[in-house]
Each structure stands twice: as C-alpha cells, then as structure tokens.
Amino acid sequence: MDLFNLRSLVILLSAVGCCKGQSALPPGPLEGVQGKNITFETIIIPTDVGDFITVSWNFNGLVPVVTYAPKGETFGVGYAGRVSLNSSTGVLKLGPLTAKDSGDYAVTLVTSAAVQRTGTTSLRVLEPVSVVTITSNLNEAVEFNSTVVLTCSAKGSFLMYKWLNGTAPLVADGKHVTLSANSTVLTVAGVFRKDLVGPIYCTAFNKLESDNSAPFNLTVTYGPENIAMTVTPTAEVQKQGSNITLTCSAQSSPAAVLQWIHNGVPLNVIGPKLVLANVVEAQSGNYSCMASNAKTLRYLESTTSKFTVVEAISGTKITGPNGTLVAGNSTANLSCQATAGTADTRVWLKNGVALSPSNRVMVSADKSSVTIKPVQKEDSGEYQCKLTNAVNTDSASLKIVVNFGPETVSVKGESVVKVKEPVTLKCAAVSLPAATYIWKFNGTLTGVTTAEYIIEAAVYKDNGIYTCEASNTVTGLSTAVAHKLFVKEEGTPDDGLTGGQIAGIVIGVLIALVLIIVVVRYMRKKKTPIESPY
C-alpha cells in the first residue's frame, strides 16, 4: 500500500512536472459588489483527479475563512453562513460582501495523492451604484436665452457616467450641447424647447453595475410664434347686424395672452375669440391680435384683417303723384327713398325694363327721382326703383295711370236706309277712363247716352245729321263726330234712282262728311282745372 502510494506519487510528480508551481487560482484581482456574492473559481488540472483531502482558504495571510478536512468543514470567525465550499473543486462562494472583504485570499489544496497546490488572488469590494440623480441649475428655462447645466451624481465606486436622450445616447456637439471630460456635467447653451423633453437620463456605471437616474425633463418656455388670425365670415363687407367671429392662435409655452386690437386701440377683450354680435358701422376697421408670453417676455402681433360694416337697404318706397294724371297736361314726379341704408346704385325700371329717359322723362342727377313732364298715355305702367349697395338690393314699385282721350272717335252704321228698315249707329272712342256718350239729332239732344243709337224702323223724319259726342270726365275733353242718315221712300227700287239723283246723294254725303264738326269744349267749366299734382 505504502509502496503503491509512493510509486503513484512518483509517477504523478513526473507526469505533472511541466505544471509544478502553477497557481490553483486564475489571475486576479477579482471585483465584487457590496451585498452580493463572489465566487472564487479554481483551476483544476488532470492530476487533481479524485477528491481533495484538505482545502483551506485564508484571508490576508492568516485569517482562516474555511477549511475542509475529511473530518468536516470548519469556518473562520465571521464566515459561518457566508461561505460555501465545493470540496471536489475547491471553489469558494462568499457573500454577502462587505467593504471589509476586500483583501488577499489564498487557497491550499491537498489531493489524496498528497500533492499540494496553492494559489492567491485579491478581491476588491465595490460600493453598489445607487442614488443616480440629475440636478439642474434652473427650474424653468427660456428658449434661446437660458443655459441649462445638468449635473449627474451617484453613489458607488469607480463610477463613470453617460447620458441618454430618450432611448438613444445623447450626442454632444461641443457647441450647443457639451459634456464635461468626466461626463458628469451636461451643458445646453441657448436651450431649445425640445432639447430636454427626451426625457433625459443619466447612467452611472462601473465594471460590474449600472444604474439610471429618474427621467428628467425641463419645461422650456418659448414663443409666441406663428400667430394666425381668422375672421368668419371672411367677406370684406359685412351686413350690419350680422355676427362676426375672430379667432387668434399662436404657438407659445406657456399659452400666450391674446389681446384684441381695433384700429390700433386695444379692446377690453383677452382670449382666443372675439365675437362681434350684431355689428354696427362703427365696428368697421382694422382688427389684429397681440400675443404675449409673460415668461419669455416676447410678444407678436398678427397681420391685420379689415372689414366694413354696411347697413342693408330697407323700407324702400316710391313717392308718386297724389292726384290724377292727365295726358299732355300733368307733371308726375316719382321719388325713391329708403328708410335705412345707403344706396350705391339706383336703377329705374318701367314694366320690368330699364326706363329710357327722353325730353319728357328726366332722371335726376342722383337718380333719386324721375320727373315726367308732361305725362302722356304711354307713361302708364308699373315703375320700379332698385337700390343696391354692397350688402343687398331693395326695391319698390308704383303703378301710374295717365288719363287721356277721348281719341279717334268714330261713328259706324248705315248711311242710307229704306223706310221701316232698322238703323244702328255705333260710336267708339279710345279713352281712359272710358268715354261717356251723348247723341244729338240735327243739333238737338236726343237723350240717348249709350254708345249705340238704335232706330228700330226708320221713318222719313229720321233723315238728318246724327252727332255723337264722346266725353272723358277726368280729362274734361270731348269730341263730337257727325253722321248723315238718308231715309228712302219705301219700296223704291234701288235701281230706280236716276243718275242725277245718285250723284246728288253722293255729293250730299260728301258734304255731310266735310261738315263733320269737331267740337272741343270744356265740359265742366266750373270744375277746377286738372293740374300737375306738384
């Protein structure tokens, strides 16, 4: 047994000759974190096959940590419960670590073949990374004006720092954004509104650990900018009484105070909306809004919108002649006026078509009135005046009736009848109002006042001259027309007349026609003459 052991040892020693003195531990130093565990790995070589008889770990040369022997494990003071040892590999786990665990560690391994191996290493216990905090020199920054200095601080050993903007690494350009050499201080000069809303994180790290700060963002006040104003409705001319809404907006943080300005005078209205209800002409003019930011101390005025309030034309009326109008004598004066609004253009129409002026029909220079002097029958009709301005058109119309006549008075009927034959004489006249008629026979009133004079059966004494007198009670004019009737002997054949007789009759009729008397007289001499109503 002893001999065998000795021989094995010799064989082993010669076999591992190449590795004599090799450390049982990998090169160090090791680093661990306070509160965490550390594992001391060992280097196992083939000659180590088989359990170790003893494994002993020491701290700083003399202090025993743990010793394994066939009789069991013994722990150094303060190590029970903090270490675990793998007796087949010699691997030691130690933890939780404290700062006091920093130092040198040595292990001695003895195999069943009585081969002894040793190794030393050192452990550095690092403080954990914690309390990573970003502090800012400002609570609030003004865009372009402020320089923001962010400082990152943390607890921990051998710390290094880096920064994140959102999820991406923060890029320092050395001008606008700069980082101190050790990366703890981030400086943003003339900060922009979006620079610090990433949010920004600071990461503190060492070889073993890293930790992030809470997200940091900083309100950067800015603006006002991009001011815009709208007017609804957009028309440049607005009807009096309508409602106009003006809105104003600007980009600003904090929100801008919006002040309304009318013709350069600030209104007592603050806010994004200016409602002008029931506008009047005095509200015409230039409107703008002024945006101001109390934090940035900047302000901006919108472009100006201009509109004019115009009163709609209403209550248009034509004032016409009061009395009756007589053709050829009366003067008619038509005047067109509105009770509200001012007309820019005035147009006169007669029966729907533009009124054409003439030497009788005169339109005043301002087109407010039309004078017809004297009126004639063709002036009757419907007169319309149209008043227009930028917001509406209003019109009025008036019917004008011109009295005239009688004109073209005529009598139609038989000129020659036989005794017992009927006679119907018809008198006609063009007149407004309709003419009245009286008939005379041989200059004497007959009492007939209809348009027709009827003889049911002619007798000799009906021979003579019949005169129709047509009268117009309004114009006061009368016209008389004579008609000669010849009553022949009963039964006298038509061809019984001698040539001389026929010639006599024809000449008589011609003479009668020549004798037609046109009597014009003024019927109602006591009546006041009809004059122009003006």
Ligand SMILES: *[C@@H]1O[C@H](CO)[C@@H](O)[C@H](O)[C@H]1NC(C)=O
């Ligand atoms: C550290 O080791 C102890 C025992 O040695 C164990 O209970 C604990 O879970 C380990 N901790 C970690 C973080 O591995």
Ligand SMILES: *[C@@H]1O[C@H](CO)[C@@H](O)[C@H](O)[C@H]1NC(C)=O
């Ligand atoms: C010791 O380590 C070896 C190799 O890693 C493993 O197989 C074995 O289970 C470990 N023993 C104990 C008691 O942890």
Ligand SMILES: *[C@@H]1O[C@H](CO)[C@@H](O)[C@H](O)[C@H]1NC(C)=O
């Ligand atoms: C980093 O550098 C700044 C100066 O650039 C210095 O004030 C600060 O103390 C340094 N911080 C650390 C942790 O080294």
Ligand SMILES: *[C@@H]1O[C@H](CO)[C@@H](O)[C@H](O)[C@H]1NC(C)=O
């Ligand atoms: C962070 O990122 C945003 C968006 O990409 C960028 O606008 C901003 O300038 C960045 N901030 C810094 C400090 O670089």
Ligand SMILES: *[C@@H]1O[C@H](CO)[C@@H](O)[C@H](O)[C@H]1NC(C)=O
């Ligand atoms: C960062 O922004 C969020 C919302 O985006 C807000 O709730 C938070 O208060 C801000 N923090 C700071 C420090 O401004």
Ligand SMILES: *[C@@H]1O[C@H](CO)[C@@H](O)[C@H](O)[C@H]1NC(C)=O
């Ligand atoms: C203007 O607004 C008022 C209410 O403020 C409303 O009664 C009126 O009808 C509106 N006028 C017009 C022309 O829309």
Ligand SMILES: *[C@@H]1O[C@H](CO)[C@@H](O)[C@H](O)[C@H]1NC(C)=O
């Ligand atoms: C409105 O502005 C124009 C120039 O934009 C100016 O000519 C006009 O006089 C202004 N009107 C009033 C009422 O201020």
Ligand SMILES: *[C@@H]1O[C@H](CO)[C@@H](O)[C@H](O)[C@H]1NC(C)=O
């Ligand atoms: C920002 O700077 C400008 C000049 O650069 C200055 O007029 C303005 O008052 C500054 N704003 C603030 C809030 O200090």
Ligand SMILES: *[C@@H]1O[C@H](CO)[C@@H](O)[C@H](O)[C@H]1NC(C)=O
């Ligand atoms: C028309 O008559 C009214 C009363 O009937 C009178 O007041 C008015 O002055 C008259 N107009 C004209 C033009 O004669």
Ligand SMILES: *[C@@H]1O[C@H](CO)[C@@H](O)[C@H](O)[C@H]1NC(C)=O
């Ligand atoms: C017609 O009437 C208008 C208004 O009543 C008056 O101004 C004008 O002088 C009148 N014209 C004539 C010719 O009578």
Ligand SMILES: *[C@@H]1O[C@H](CO)[C@@H](O)[C@H](O)[C@H]1NC(C)=O
């Ligand atoms: C009427 O006058 C005609 C001649 O003009 C005459 O022949 C006739 O006898 C007269 N008749 C009467 C009834 O006087």
Ligand SMILES: *[C@@H]1O[C@H](CO)[C@@H](O)[C@H](O)[C@H]1NC(C)=O
């Ligand atoms: C016509 O007018 C004149 C003068 O105005 C007047 O004397 C005459 O009686 C009038 N005639 C009629 C028929 O009204």
